Amino acid sequence: xxxxxxxxxxxxxxxxxxxxxxxxxxxNGEQLRQKIEAELASNPALEHFDEARCPTCGRALGSPGAxxxxxxxxxxxxxxxxxxxxxxxxxxxxxxxxxxxxxxTEEWNAQPEDLPGFVLRQIAPDLSSDDRPLAAHILTSLDExxxxxxxxIEIAHYHHVPISRVENVIHLIQRAEPIGVGSANxxxxxxxxxxxxxxxxxxxxxxxxxxLEGMDLLSRxxxxxxxxxxxxxxxxxxxxANFISDNLNPYPARxxxxxxxxxxxxxRLYISPDVIITRQNxxxxxxxxxxxxxxxAGILRVNPLFREAISQAPADKADSxxxxxxxxxxxxxxxxxxxxxxxxxxxxxxxxxxxxILEGDAYLVPITRAQLAEELDVHESTVSRAVSGKAVQLPxxxxxxxxxxxxxSLQIRTTLRELIDNEVxxxxxxxxxxxxxxxGYPVARRTVAKYRAMEGILPARFRNPGVKNSPNE
DNA sequence: CTATGGCACGGATT
DNA sequence: AATCCGTGCCATAG
Numbered sequence: 001x002x003x004x005x006x007x008x009x010x011x012x013x014x015x016x017x018x019x020x021x022x023x024x025x026x027x028n029g030e031q032l033r034q035k036i037e038a039e040l041a042s043n044p045a046l047e048h049f050d051e052a053r054c055p056t057c058g059r060a061l062g063s064p065g066a067x068x069x070x071x072x073x074x075x076x077x078x079x080x081x082x083x084x085x086x087x088x089x090x091x092x093x094x095x096x097x098x099x100x101x102x103x104x105t106e107e108w109n110a111q112p113e114d115l116p117g118f119v120l121r122q123i124a125p126d127l128s129s130d131d132r133p134l135a136a137h138i139l140t141s142l143d144e145x146x147x148x149x150x151x152x153i154e155i156a157h158y159h160h161v162p163i164s165r166v167e168n169v170i171h172l173i174q175r176a177e178p179i180g181v182g183s184a185n186x187x188x189x190x191x192x193x194x195x196x197x198x199x200x201x202x203x204x205x206x207x208x209x210x211x212l213e214g215m216d217l218l219s220r221x222x223x224x225x226x227x228x229x230x231x232x233x234x235x236x237x238x239x240x241a242n243f244i245s246d247n248l249n250p251y252p253a254r255x256x257x258x259x260x261x262x263x264x265x266x267x268r269l270y271i272s273p274d275v276i277i278t279r280q281n282x283x284x285x286x287x288x289x290x291x292x293x294x295x296x297a298g299i300l301r302v303n304p305l306f307r308e309a310i311s312q313a314p315a316d317k318a319d320s321x322x323x324x325x326x327x328x329x330x331x332x333x334x335x336x337x338x339x340x341x342x343x344x345x346x347x348x349x350x351x352x353x354x355x356x357i358l359e360g361d362a363y364l365v366p367i368t369r370a371q372l373a374e375e376l377d378v379h380e381s382t383v384s385r386a387v388s389g390k391a392v393q394l395p396x397x398x399x400x401x402x403x404x405x406x407x408x409s410l411q412i413r414t415t416l417r418e419l420i421d422n423e424v425x426x427x428x429x430x431x432x433x434x435x436x437x438x439x440g441y442p443v444a445r446r447t448v449a450k451y452r453a454m455e456g457i458l459p460a461r462f463r464n465p466g467v468k469n470s471p472n473e
Numbered sequence: 474c475t476a477t478g479g480c481a482c483g484g485a486t487t
Numbered sequence: 488a489a490t491c492c493g494t495g496c497c498a499t500a501g
Contacts, residue, residue, distance in 0.1 A: 368486065369487065370486070370487075380486085381487075383487090384486095384487055406486095408486095408492080409493090428475080428476060429476070429477070443493080445476095445477095446477090446478095446494055446496095447492090447493055449476095449477065449478070450478095450494095459478090460476075460477095461476075461501080
């Protein structure tokens with residue numbers, strides 16, 4: 001009666017089916033989670049169990065078998081990416097947290113992107129249920145910069161627990177995104193960020209020292225004194241300061257993630273990614289590991305018992321049972337379809353934008369959704385839907401919107417920025433336009449002006465030669 | 474007179 | 488069909 005047909009040839013290729021597939025594709029992880037939850041609650045034909053776990057690492061799986069992390073890498077071609085669906089392991093923890101009265105369910109649903117919730121969701125799996133109220137308390141006490149101004153001892157007293165436990169929880173919080181959140185002061189935030197950063201890349205040796213001992217000098221930009229204090233040259237201090245301002249952020253909640261400039265939609269800063277891309281190792285040819293987060297842990301399927309029972313349904317219920325069954329199998333199929341599409345999409349996208357993912361903005365290959373649709377042999381609107389409203393976490397831990405993969409002018413804008421950063425004398429827009437044309441980017445003078453504005457760079461008249469013109473100062 | 478920002482138009486993209 | 492983006496023209500500031 002029901003078959004596991006995969007791709008296109010689904011039995012009644014009804015409009016309902018099409019409509020639902022499209023709708024699901026459009027949803028991001030959080031929205032899909034809500035959808036599934038609602039469906040589970042109302043539809044007895046749908047069954048969810050989360051017993052599928054990877055035998056090696058215990059990671060929950062969307063389908064039985066070994067998880068991608070534990071399976072040996074069989075895919076070593078350099079331009080290939082490993083793409084797979086991974087369930088949202090926080091799922092169950094997220095549920096449990098709802099029971100805390102600190103957060104009513106409505107609040108969570110209304111503002112899924114507020115800071116406390118965002119952090120709590122990340123750390124929930126590592127948190128014992130006793131520590132949850134602590135975490136909630138701490139997170140709600142944060143000021144708007146993401147710093148914790150309340151003395152630890154106060155929190156400890158309030159909950160009648162030893163201060164060490166509070167410290168443990170804080171430690172956990174600090175290491176969640178945005179890294180350093182929950183620190184007592186900017187200095188501590190910087191140190192935490194530095195520590196986390198040092199796990200994945202090399203950091204200047206003196207950075208820690210500079211923050212630890214010369215924090216006030218650093219923030220006053222008193223580089224001469226700082227150089228003296230640390231016993232290094234001013235030039236080195238300059239480079240240190242640049243490194244710090246490029247990579248660290250004393251006010252974690254003011255995170256400028258991705259390249260979101262001038263507070264574009266401040267409320268959308270905290271997005272949980274729908275896709276996480278990491279590199280498998282540190283060699284330049286490393287395969288990319290693309291993990292597509294799925295909002296349900298375990299397996300979602302039509303309940304086989306329900307299907308059997310349907311033949312013995314009481315006459316008055318037969319209709320509604322049948323429609324439940326129909327609806328459930330539709331949902332499952334659509335989700336399969338959604339996953340399938342996402343995997344194929346990311347596979348191609350990761351291959352095309354490999355350099356961008358690894359090396360940064362300058363290497364973004366301009367590509368349109370339509371071209372990608374061509375490549376995948378799907379309708380362009382499918383790609384549009386799949387891409388819109390989703391976020392990706394890159395190997396450098398930045399979270400960007402998937403839309404950015406299709407930014408036609410990003411490459412030019414970064415070149416422009418470079419040009420201006422390295423200019424000796426401020427160049428007018430016309431001059432800049434010429435330079436860009438020389439480099440093979442045909443742009444009009446007027447366009448340069450627009451790009452400048454986008455990048456937050458001041459007009460030539462207000463720029464100073466030699467000084468870095470970063471937008472966030 | 475030159476450098477820029479505003480408005481609006483047309484073609485490409487979604 | 489709706490939206491976005493690059494560009495030209497013109498007004499304004501310096």
